Amino acid sequence: MGNSRKILVTGGAGYIGSHTVRLLLEQGYDVAVVDDLSKGYRHNVPASRLFKLNIAETGALAELMRQTACEAVIHFAAFIAVGESMREPERYFANNVAGSLSLLTAMLQARVKHIVFSSTAAVYGNPHATPILETFPIQPVNPYGESKVMVETLLRWFDAIHGVTSVCLRYFNASGADPLGRLGEEHEPETHLIPLLLRAVISGEPVTIFGHDYDTPDGTCIRDYIHVDDLAQAHILAVEHLVGGGRSGQFNVGTGVGHTVLEIVRAVEEVTGKKVPYVFGPRREGDPPSLVAASGKLRAELGWEPRYADLRSIVTHAWGFARKRKG
Numbered sequence: 001m002g003n004s005r006k007i008l009v010t011g012g013a014g015y016i017g018s019h020t021v022r023l024l025l026e027q028g029y030d031v032a033v034v035d036d037l038s039k040g041y042r043h044n045v046p047a048s049r050l051f052k053l054n055i056a057e058t059g060a061l062a063e064l065m066r067q068t069a070c071e072a073v074i075h076f077a078a079f080i081a082v083g084e085s086m087r088e089p090e091r092y093f094a095n096n097v098a099g100s101l102s103l104l105t106a107m108l109q110a111r112v113k114h115i116v117f118s119s120t121a122a123v124y125g126n127p128h129a130t131p132i133l134e135t136f137p138i139q140p141v142n143p144y145g146e147s148k149v150m151v152e153t154l155l156r157w158f159d160a161i162h163g164v165t166s167v168c169l170r171y172f173n174a175s176g177a178d179p180l181g182r183l184g185e186e187h188e189p190e191t192h193l194i195p196l197l198l199r200a201v202i203s204g205e206p207v208t209i210f211g212h213d214y215d216t217p218d219g220t221c222i223r224d225y226i227h228v229d230d231l232a233q234a235h236i237l238a239v240e241h242l243v244g245g246g247r248s249g250q251f252n253v254g255t256g257v258g259h260t261v262l263e264i265v266r267a268v269e270e271v272t273g274k275k276v277p278y279v280f281g282p283r284r285e286g287d288p289p290s291l292v293a294a295s296g297k298l299r300a301e302l303g304w305e306p307r308y309a310d311l312r313s314i315v316t317h318a319w320g321f322a323r324k325r326k327g
Helices: 015-026 058-067 082-087 089-110 143-162 193-203 228-243 261-272 296-302 311-326
Strands: 006-010 030-035 050-052 072-075 114-120 165-171 173-175 207-210 225-227 249-253 278-281
Touching (some): 072 089, 072 228, 082 089, 082 143, 089 143, 114 143, 114 228, 143 165, 165 228, 193 261, 225 311, 228 296
Parallel strands (some): 006 030, 006 072
């Protein structure tokens, strides 16, 4: 693609951000990454692309957007741990909500009119039915989900009043890794299931599975696992939609297929050829039994199709990265 669109990516040194930056660069985009490296890693992005800034620094962000002649923003920078948000809601509202408001203010100052926002399935709380449609009630059950709802609300008003168009991508469980093993999940502490299961296989230390008395086929939570590269591609399609004059919208990003925790355990055992040591623990506060996306709107309106929809690809790519890291 002969495409030199200039895109600013916040949180671009993190897990999903870095995969999106890599795809953008491979597809010919000109990318500037803003990350304060509190959660992201310098090694995840080309040094020449990285600007170490916090999204609270409104003036510096506006200046960077002007200097790079930025056309659109993809906004990942956020805290993401549900459990932590139940203990420290103030940090989540300060970073996720006030930080996003600072970014939007900088966009106004630099006259940047398009933003793709990393939202979450957590906006739906405990949904009344599955799969989840974009029209379902917004009723988050933790401050993390609430912080994303508040940003979606900001975006709605910035469109109505300032003409800033936005796409909110409500993700389900981002998982997997770059197929070539160059990037993967490196959260500290890690809270995501697949890397935790792989870590248990490598270390022999049992992983705790939270809750085994849910109303699901095997008693463990059902989630929709989406490959991080497929998620990254959805952001690029969303940017093109907005820059091409498309309207603001909200889209679920998931495969539409749910898997229980124990099904993931079995997939990890198949891929690694090793047993996963695990113990059952109590349910986690704020964990719904089942979250599966209806992704028809994203497919129909943005032409998105997952390339790695099967669990085995997701686990195989994650295992490739985990082994490389331990190597």
